Every structure is written in C-alpha cells, then in structure tokens.
Amino acid sequence: MKKLFLSIFLFTGALVQNVQLLAQEPQSEFVPVTEIPASEQLPSAPLVIAAYAFVWLAFAVYVWMMWRKLGKVEQELGALSAQISKPRTARSDGIRP
Secondary structure, X not given: OHHHHHHHXXXXXXXXXXXXXXXXXXXXXXXXXXXXXXXXXXXXXXXXXXXXXXXXXXXHHHHHHHHHHHHHHHHHHHHHHHHHHOOOOOOOOOXXX
C-alpha cells in the first residue's frame, strides 16, 4: 500500500513538473550571462574562500580533538602497563591470591 501511494505521489509530481515545463515559452536565442542584472550577480571568490576556510577550520578542530583523545588513551595505557608490570603484593587479610 505504501509503495502504491509513493508511486502515485512521484508520478503526479513528475507529471506536474512536465506540464509546467511544456507551458513555458521556449527561448528563440541564447541569452548571455552578462545581461543578468547586477543585483543578481554574486562574486564567487569570497564565497569560495569562506567555504575553504570553514572546511580547513573544521578539519583542524577535528585533528586537535583526536590528538587530545589519543594522548589520554596513551596515558591510560601507560598507567595500565605500569599496574600490570609491578609485582603482586599480599592482600591485607593475609590470604594469597
């Protein structure tokens, strides 16, 4: 039943989109990009620089967090290794393990 509703939904959506495309007047010639109003033109350089800066900053934060976590794990492994390597002592109640 879900598949039927999904199929009908997708079919009607595609049909509506095709009808809208057919209702538009086709262009008779190529319209160059230079004729776009200045209010709709966006300079791409600042946006690209901002995107790269964001990605590099996120990567640096991720590497820093992993570096700190790895340091903590190495400390815990060192402490565990020290505990394992020291000899066992007799328990306080006098019973040997």
